[in-house]
Amino acid sequence: MIQSLLIANRGEIACRIIRTAKAMGVRTIAVYSDADAKALHVRQADEAVHIGASPARESYLVGDKIIAAAKATGAEAIHPGYGFLSENADFAQDVIDAGIVWVGPNPDSIRAMGLKDAAKERMIAVGVPVTPGYLGADQSPERLAAEAAAVGYPVLIKAVAGGGGKGMRRVDDPADFADALVSCQREAASSFGNTDVLIEKYILSPRHIEVQVFGDSHGTVVHLFERDCSLQRRHQKVIEEAPAPGMDAVTREAICAAAVKAAKAVDYVGAGTIEFIADASEGLRADRIWFMEMNTRLQVEHPVTEEITGVDLVEWQLRVAGGEALPKRQEDLAINGWAMEARLYAENPASGFLPSTGTLEHLRLPNFVRIETGVEEAGEVSPFYDPMIAKIIVHAEDRSAAIAALWDATGDVEVWPVRTNAGFLARICQDADFGAGTIDTGLIERRGDVLTVPPAPKPAHLRDAAAALAARPMLGVWDDAIGLRLNAAPRSEVRIVDDAGAVHVVADLMIDDGPPQDEVVSFFLGEGRSYRLDQPRGTAIGGTADGAILSPMPGRIIAVDVAAGDSVAKGQKLVTLEAMKMEHSLTAPFDGTVAELNVEVGGQTQEGVVLARLTRADAA
Known part of the structure; x- marks a missing residue:
């Protein structure tokens, strides 16, 4: 059995691995970059090693530094988590060559499935259908x-x-x-x-179905049933569930058998996922499901499989890496109930899902469901890494009960001032098609503003906010006689403005004496809103109103499509920014001319910096 383990990752997956390892009596070693010096996974581990600067390419992606940290701390094994170096065959081989146990598949298996074209050719050869x-x-x-x-x-x-x-x-x-x-x-x-x-x-009614497989070094491969990951936005999974809705026994047997065949074709050892695309135009059918790819690692959504099978997949990984046989045979595995996982991200759905960074001044996550997280209150959401705050996992008797539990949990999230997609997730849980299980990968895109735009604030919340903002300092009755009525609290009309700039008028409000607040934040069904008194102000300029193209967040410039002096049309792409593992295109807000260009490819920028400035085509 492995006695000491270095986790070559960060955030919630590092915390997740540490929890199981400690329960098994395994000593844990974390690694961290500059940005993660105070991170939760660093404090939870028995030991931690600094491996470099904040950018992943200077820390978490530098295999030599991770292996050196393992040697310096006497780590017997390295677990890569997911992302970063988890599917890097050369790194896996370097770990093995250094005499350290690699908690993952053999490097040859990673290589065989690492390139999608080669993997598909191999699947064709063994009779697994491909797209x-x-x-x-x-x-x-x-x-x-x-x-x-x-x-x-x-x-x-x-x-x-x-x-x-x-x-x-x-x-x-x-x-x-x-x-x-x-x-x-x-x-x-x-x-x-x-x-x-x-x-x-491209399948027009696609369902994304994947099968969890697990192999040991004794030649056994089992499946732990399927997960449905069809609810996606820009090919990123949003809510995953197990089992898949509408999956009958015949189709399940076919897809799971194909997954095991695929794993055996590459002599697979450890945890892996075979991903399939299904044409769901006529429901799930065995003859309309095709192999897409294999992820040769643990998946982000692995908790839903754990919930319906009662298996700790990280424990299985550590045992198999230590040379043990799989703890269960195929006939010992069964589906129990229904599980769902929602990915809580630091992003603003109402602003095109732009990532949100900063300090988590207020963080409350539901305490009645399973939470996997790598952050805590007063922690930071860094621009250097994936913006995930937590995974919210529910398990219930059936699918409808799981949806209800997930709605309760996502609606209970409170995060401020960092923005999240919690309200967006709660609204998905109320979508009729999602509730009926008639989903595909295009559902979120088709719904548009119905899911992304927050509902109007409740009158009760507005009154509470206005009352707190308009509270009057406690003075003598003759010193503060505005609105005075004998034996009654003063009444007033109060104008407040929310963080989106909308003005709300609260009439006939009871104004209490007490300490007035400068800002009030309220939460409802996952949405956070802040309110201030509406103060008279001059005409505001900025954003794109005056032609200034501002950086929406810290990031790296990866493309500049215009030059100073160019004529541009409304909607034309100007600059592309890479931040938090995503590309963000900044476009012209009107027809005009590029009067100023302040960026070049490869340069770094900060939030609010003027990247370019346009003049209108019809300007005098």
Whole structure:
């Protein structure tokens, strides 16, 4: 049995691994960057080692530093978590060559499944059905465009080394193919160091179904049933559940058998996930489910599988890495109830899901469900890493009960001043199609503002906020006689403004004596709002009203599509910013001319910095 473990990761997955390791009596070692010096996973571990500067490429992605930390602390094994170096075959081999136990699959298995094109060719060879598309070595734009036309639009461009929604673009019109290809390859180069792509037929009613598999070094491979990850936004999973709604026994047997066959084809050892795409236009059917890829690591959504099977997958990982056989056989595994996981992100759905950074001055997460998190109150959401705050996991007797529990839990979230998607998640739980299980990967996009725009504040919340803001200092009755009525509290009309700039008038309000507040924050169904008294002010300029293009967050400039003096049209892309593992395109707010350009590719920027300034085409 492994006695000491270094976790080559951060945040909630590091905390998750530490919890199981400690329960097994395993000594834990954390690693951390400058930005994570005070992070929760650092304090939870028995020991911690600093490995570099805040950018991941200078710390968590530097394998030599992690191996050196393991040697310095006497760590017997390294667990990579997910992301970062978890699917890097060369790093896995370096760990093994250093005489350290690698808690993951063999490097050859990672390589076999690491490139999507090669993985699909292997699956075809063993009889696992794959999505129609192009997997060829000719990566010229002309050949890729021709193959996309042959497959038939819409198509999906996917980085062969991709994962986590990175390096993926849907294209509906041949005229958009070239730009989408360039953007996909650029993101793939940045995230994976490999620009090769494949082309797939885009399924118009797609369901994303994946199967948890587990193998040991004694030749046994089992599955732990399926998960449905169809609820996505920009190819990023939002809510996952297990089992999959609408999955009958025959289809489950077919897809799980295919997953085990795929794992055995690469002599798989450890935890892995076989991902399938299903055409759900006529429900889930065994003949309309195709292999997409394999993730040769633990998945973000692994807790839903744990909840329905009663298995601790991290414990299994550590036992199998230590040479033990799988604790259970296939016939010992069964589905119990229904589980769901919602990803709570530091982002603002009402502003195009822009990531939100800063100090978590107020953080309250529900205490009646399973929470996986790597942050705590007064901690920081850094611009350097994924903006996940927590995973909210529920387990219930059936799907409807699980949805109700998830609605309660997401609605109970309170976070400020960092913005979150909690209210967005709560509204998804109330969506009729989601409740009925008639979902696909396009549901969120089709709903649009119904899910992303917060509802109007409740009158009771407005009155409470106005009363607190308008409270009057406690003075003598003759010193403060405004609104005086004998034997009654003063009444007044109060104008307050929320953080979105909306003005609310609260009439005939009872004004109490007491200490007035400068700001009031209220929470309802996951949404946080702040209120202040509406003060007279002059005309505001800024944002894009005066042509200033401001950086919405700290990040790195990865593309500049215009030059000073260029004429631009409204909506034209000007600058592309990479922040928190995502690309954000900044566009022209009106027709005009680029009067000022203050950025160059590769440069860093901070929130609020003027990147460019435009003058209107119709300006005098």
